[in-house]
Amino acid sequence: MNEAHSAVRRAVKRGELQPATAFACVDCGKPAQCYDHRDYSKPLDVVPVCHSCNHKRGPAKPHPGIQEAQRKARAYYEEVLA
Numbered sequence: 001m002n003e004a005h006s007a008v009r010r011a012v013k014r015g016e017l018q019p020a021t022a023f024a025c026v027d028c029g030k031p032a033q034c035y036d037h038r039d040y041s042k043p044l045d046v047v048p049v050c051h052s053c054n055h056k057r058g059p060a061k062p063h064p065g066i067q068e069a070q071r072k073a074r075a076y077y078e079e080v081l082a
């Protein structure tokens with residue numbers, strides 16, 4: 001849970017944003033289950049998506065090289081902890 005996600009939760013609670021479940025997933029049209037952020041610096045700039053499309057979309061704006069860094073870290077831990 002990061003700041004952008006809690007901003008969405010607060011907005012839903014205050015009634016400023018409808019819950020994601022009120023919408024259809026923008027990617028596949030199935031009932032949406034959560035909001036997807038494309039930019040965490042705009043916490044309320046979100047689109048409703050289902051869990052599987054949210055997963056496919058991945059995290060918002062990944063830092064260039066972060067996936068490579070995560071892959072290396074995982075490989076390192078697997079080697080060390082194996």
Ligand SMILES: [Zn+2]
Nearest residue numbers: 025028050053
């Ligand atoms: Zn979907």
